[in-house]
Amino acid sequence: xxxxxxxxxxxxxxxxxxxxxxxxxxxxxxxxxxxxxxxxxxxxxxxxxxxxxxxxxxxxxxxxxxxxxxxxxxxxxxxxxxxxxxxxxxxxxxxxxxxxxxxxxxxxxxxxxxxxxxxxxxxxxxxxxxxxxxxxxxxxxxxxxxxxxxxxxxxxxxxxxxxxxxxxxxxxxxxxxxxxxxxxxxxxxxxxxxxxxxxxxxxxxxxxxxxxxxxxxxxxxxxxxxxxxxxxxxxxxxxxxxxxxxxxxxxxxxxxxxxxxxxxxxxxxxxxxxxxxxxxxxxxxxxxxxxxxxxxxxxxxxxxxxxxxxxxxxxxxxxxxxxxxxx
Amino acid sequence: xxxxxxxxxxxxxxxxxxxxxxxxxxxxxxxxxxxxxxxxxxxxxxxxxxxxxxxxxxxxxxxxxxxxxxxxxxxxxxxxxxxxxxxxxxxxxxxxxxxxxxxxxxxxxxxxxxxxxxxxxxxxxxxxxxxxxxxxxxxxxxxxxxxxxxxxxxxxxxxxxxxxxxxxxxxxxxxxxxxxxxxxxxxxxxxxxxxxxxxxxxxxxxxxxxxxxxxxxxxxxxxxxxxxxxxxxxxxxxxxxxxxxxxxxxxxxxxxxxxxxxxxxxxxxxxxxxxxxxxxxxxxxxxxxxxxxxxxxxxxxxxxxxxxxxxxxxxxxxxxxxxxxxxx
Amino acid sequence: xxxxxxxxxxxxxxxxxxxxxxxxxxxxxxxxxxxxxxxxxxxxxxxxxxxxxxxxxxxxxxxxxxxxxxxxxxxxxxxxxxxxxxxxxxxxxxxxxxxxxxxxxxxxxxxxxxxxxxxxxxxxxxxxxxxxxxxxxxxxxxxxxxxxxxxxxxxxxxxxxxxxxxxxxxxxxxxxxxxxxxxxxxxxxxxxxxxxxxxxxxxxxxxxxxxxxxxxxxxxxxxxxxxxxxxxxxxxxxxxxxxxxxxxxxxxxxxxxxxxxxxxxxxxxxxxxxxxxxxxxxxxxxxxxxxxxxxxxxxxxxxxxxxxx
Numbered sequence: 001x002x003x004x005x006x007x008x009x010x011x012x013x014x015x016x017x018x019x020x021x022x023x024x025x026x027x028x029x030x031x032x033x034x035x036x037x038x039x040x041x042x043x044x045x046x047x048x049x050x051x052x053x054x055x056x057x058x059x060x061x062x063x064x065x066x067x068x069x070x071x072x073x074x075x076x077x078x079x080x081x082x083x084x085x086x087x088x089x090x091x092x093x094x095x096x097x098x099x100x101x102x103x104x105x106x107x108x109x110x111x112x113x114x115x116x117x118x119x120x121x122x123x124x125x126x127x128x129x130x131x132x133x134x135x136x137x138x139x140x141x142x143x144x145x146x147x148x149x150x151x152x153x154x155x156x157x158x159x160x161x162x163x164x165x166x167x168x169x170x171x172x173x174x175x176x177x178x179x180x181x182x183x184x185x186x187x188x189x190x191x192x193x194x195x196x197x198x199x200x201x202x203x204x205x206x207x208x209x210x211x212x213x214x215x216x217x218x219x220x221x222x223x224x225x226x227x228x229x230x231x232x233x234x235x236x237x238x239x240x241x242x243x244x245x246x247x248x249x250x251x252x253x254x255x256x257x258x259x260x261x262x263x264x265x266x267x268x269x270x271x272x273x274x275x276x277x278x279x280x281x282x283x284x285x286x287x288x289x290x291x292x293x294x295x296x297x298x299x300x301x302x303x304x305x306x307x308x309x310x311x312x313x314x315x316x317x318x319x320x321x322x323x324x325x326x327x
Numbered sequence: 328x329x330x331x332x333x334x335x336x337x338x339x340x341x342x343x344x345x346x347x348x349x350x351x352x353x354x355x356x357x358x359x360x361x362x363x364x365x366x367x368x369x370x371x372x373x374x375x376x377x378x379x380x381x382x383x384x385x386x387x388x389x390x391x392x393x394x395x396x397x398x399x400x401x402x403x404x405x406x407x408x409x410x411x412x413x414x415x416x417x418x419x420x421x422x423x424x425x426x427x428x429x430x431x432x433x434x435x436x437x438x439x440x441x442x443x444x445x446x447x448x449x450x451x452x453x454x455x456x457x458x459x460x461x462x463x464x465x466x467x468x469x470x471x472x473x474x475x476x477x478x479x480x481x482x483x484x485x486x487x488x489x490x491x492x493x494x495x496x497x498x499x500x501x502x503x504x505x506x507x508x509x510x511x512x513x514x515x516x517x518x519x520x521x522x523x524x525x526x527x528x529x530x531x532x533x534x535x536x537x538x539x540x541x542x543x544x545x546x547x548x549x550x551x552x553x554x555x556x557x558x559x560x561x562x563x564x565x566x567x568x569x570x571x572x573x574x575x576x577x578x579x580x581x582x583x584x585x586x587x588x589x590x591x592x593x594x595x596x597x598x599x600x601x602x603x604x605x606x607x608x609x610x611x612x613x614x615x616x617x618x619x620x621x622x623x624x625x626x627x628x629x630x631x632x633x634x635x636x637x638x639x640x641x642x643x644x645x646x647x648x649x650x651x652x653x654x655x
Numbered sequence: 656x657x658x659x660x661x662x663x664x665x666x667x668x669x670x671x672x673x674x675x676x677x678x679x680x681x682x683x684x685x686x687x688x689x690x691x692x693x694x695x696x697x698x699x700x701x702x703x704x705x706x707x708x709x710x711x712x713x714x715x716x717x718x719x720x721x722x723x724x725x726x727x728x729x730x731x732x733x734x735x736x737x738x739x740x741x742x743x744x745x746x747x748x749x750x751x752x753x754x755x756x757x758x759x760x761x762x763x764x765x766x767x768x769x770x771x772x773x774x775x776x777x778x779x780x781x782x783x784x785x786x787x788x789x790x791x792x793x794x795x796x797x798x799x800x801x802x803x804x805x806x807x808x809x810x811x812x813x814x815x816x817x818x819x820x821x822x823x824x825x826x827x828x829x830x831x832x833x834x835x836x837x838x839x840x841x842x843x844x845x846x847x848x849x850x851x852x853x854x855x856x857x858x859x860x861x862x863x864x865x866x867x868x869x870x871x872x873x874x875x876x877x878x879x880x881x882x883x884x885x886x887x888x889x890x891x892x893x894x895x896x897x898x899x900x901x902x903x904x905x906x907x908x909x910x911x912x913x914x915x916x917x918x919x920x921x922x923x924x925x926x927x928x929x930x931x932x933x934x935x936x937x938x939x940x941x942x943x944x945x946x947x948x949x950x951x952x953x954x955x956x957x958x959x960x961x962x963x964x
Contacts, residue, residue, distance in 0.1 A: 051512035093838040097836060098836055106829040108852070119839070123838060160600040168833075175837065190369040190539070190601060191580060192579060193597075194583065195583050195595065199593070199596075220587045223587065224594070258513065261516070262513055263545075263587075264542070264587040266587075266589055271517065339950075342943065342946070343943050388943045388946070390950055
């Protein structure tokens with residue numbers, strides 16, 4: 001079945017200038033994303049995994065137009081999102097939204113939940129006054145916040161973390177977004193609550209045909225919720241493809257490292273981390289003048305050629321791609 | 328004699344409207360020498376309160392209202408300040424969550440080690456202290472030349488290792504880890520935990536590992552104790568809790584983290600919200616969210632039931648084919 | 656339903672904080688006595704009572720009279736109206752300016768913030784009292800409202816800096832980003848999302864400025880820059896000094912205005928503390944600690960009793 005591509009990134013590069021506070025001294029440049037390209041299909045969930053500093057949050061911020069890419073472009077329904085104006089821009093905002101990591105600051109503390117639903121409805125949909133309350137209640141019920149009258153009148157501090165995140169998802173439904181950029185939506189929630197929120201997102205994906213870009217550091221939930229996955233290291237896409245293929249048969253050394261490091265109670269053998277010992281484990285910060293594979297210093301199978309250039313994408317199969325010199 | 332024995336510990340917090348909230352209610356467990364026990368639970372369950380109370384590090388408005396904490400037979404609640412100081416660092420070491428931020432930012436690592444040795448009368452000789460410190464750093468996998476650095480010159484993971492090395496400096500018998508790796512990435516977390524358990528085998532200390540990351544705990548700890556809303560609901564070996572949990576909450580937790588490499592099936596998690604400690608129901612605290620709750624019966628306080636390798640508190644535990652259940 | 660619980664919350668808050676209640680009562684007393692001055696005294700501030708010059712407090716004149724025979728109590732009450740009005744005027748102007756400047760700098764950041772920050776820093780370096788004196792001397796003797804205006808125009812930088820930092824930190828919180836993603840207009844975001852979350856800082860800034868304004872005004876009038884025809888607390892002190900009250904032991908003439916200023920300042924400061932407490936929960940710890948201490952004492956007693964047995 002041919003699904004439509006709803007959002008794309010093509011060769012996106014994002015550089016940030018690190019200021020020195022001194023106008024006379026030039027600062028350094030941090031390359032947060034290097035040559036990112038992906039397609040997001042309708043009704044699918046694409047996971048982006050990596051450790052902190054790999055640039056995954058930057059992708060969301062770019063998609064929400066907080067920054068402009070240094071080069072490359074992101075398109076929605078074929079249009080470059082950073083060149084949108086007026087009505088087209090309003091349409092983009094209507095169709096794409098973001099979920100934040102911290103449920104405790106995603107809602108305005110002095111406004112009740114109904115307010116958070118009223119605004120998107122007022123901005124994008126002409127709902128007659130008589131139907132407004134019912135519409136909002138419908139959305140609250142859709143996300144499992146019942147009884148809706150009670151929850152709607154509450155203020156954020158009266159809700160638990162999981163409820164706050166659900167309320168935020170109700171707001172996104174009220175906007176009517178089709179593409180949702182979820183930046184670690186469950187990392188700050190309790191374990192028993194996470195699955196509930198992920199299940200709600202799955203329902204939104206399957207029943208309402210929403211697309212998700214799911215940013216996470218937790219590979220197990222990426223496998224639970226997503227269809228495809230991208231593995232990022234220092235702003236570079238090192239491996240991507242079908243989520244089961246990549247996680248069960250990883251090809252890139254970094255992917256293998258991430259999977260070995262992830263907690264797995266069912267694991268039988270003891271973990272041997274496939275990484276060079278005694279090298280600092282923090283993800284390297286990249287800059288435009290550096291070249292080669294960013295993972296080479298920690299890679300147990302690195303070759304001298306790895307310092308020359310970052311390898312091109314190699315197709316392992318229809319469902320798996322990797323950028324590594326060994327393939 | 329168990330290394331650590333906690334009996335009926337109750338810890339209350341004073342609240343703004345003049346009352347108290349019981350954060351830890353009648354918790355009892357023990358740790359043997361060389362054992363590793365994981366204390367699991369979600370936010371508000373009281374596990375961090377226990378961690379702090381174990382060495383009387385709890386601060387107002389927390390009050391230890393009743394119970395006893397025996398470390399090698401001595402009740403720490405009755406020790407004098409001097410004896411308590413000796414106990415800390417020498418018998419029991421503790422590593423906190425943001426321990427890497429606990430290093431004094433304006434003092435070099437070398438000096439911080441020296442102060443430990445000096446204060447606990449190990450040595451005042453700077454050279455000897457340096458040798459000991461270098462050995463400790465090597466033990467946790469940090470090159471000895473980092474000794475002369477300031478904390479900010481080390482990465483987060485390295486700082487955490489330094490703190491662990493400090494906690495082990497005086498070769499304590501018990502190491503308490505309160506969310507030691509939560510603020511770190513998965514790879515760094517795995518490396519540090521491996522190192523800790525490697526040292527545990529080598530030096531023979533026991534570990535109390537407190538975290539909310541239950542899947543991680545199940546992988547590394549021998550035994551696990553699960554807490555909910557201030558109560559200890561089940562304690563058993565990690566294997567038993569993973570494959571045959573007795574308490575519905577343990578079962579719910581198990582159903583809350585998806586498998587990494589196994590079959591992907593729809594998970595249910597635990598319905599409802601965490602308990603508000605100001606509105607504690609009569610009897611079992613978990614009944615509102617429990618799929619096994621029996622109306623009427625669960626209004627009574629659950630009593631302890633022992634099984635082969637542990638115990639649990641439940642009126643209507645899960646049943647499996649092989650095991651028999653003995654109630655006291 | 657919300658209004659009712661707010662009232663209950665307010666009453667419970669006041670019950671728990673005697674400090675705030677005391678402050679509010681003080682302010683209410685001062686306000687009612689000055690605004691309703693004609694209910695508290697039959698005398699008029701400007702009438703000269705012949706024969707009763709510099710007379711000490713009596714049943715006729717509660718706080719005695721000035722050298723010209725004017726009733727001190729009446730002057731304190733009626734003069735209070737003007738002083739308070741000036742204080743409030745200055746407070747409003749100062750808060751208004753600092754709010755606009757602070758939020759603009761905090762929200763927009765970048766170059767705008769850089770420029771505004773530099774302006775604030777320059778103005779902070781100039782001592783405001785000096786600025787006050789310079790402007791005042793350029794205008795000659797000036798009326799209370801003008802004084803209020805000048806004080807308002809010179810005391811905003813301090814507040815602006817504080818409001819700027821708070822605006823900056825709120826501006827980066829996710830609910831503001833969420834409103835931007837939603838496509839809300841910038842002005843609406845500032846007024847509806849950011850501003851209401853800054854209310855406690857704004858209110859305490861206002862309170863602080865009012866106190867500062869009254870003191871600054873008193874100072875200016877005392878050193879002779881006031882309007883000699885007006886009756887205010889500052890002019891009362893100035894006249895008292897000019898007519899030798901300080902040297903002749905005419906303490907009652909000073910008591911009226913000084914006591915009024917002190918009580919008003921104290922009341923406002925007490926209210927300010929509780930505003931801080933509302934926004935900074937760590938300060939609520941005081942009350943939690945008293946519960947804690949009571950319990951610790953009880954346990955101590957128990958322990959002693961048991962060991963005594």
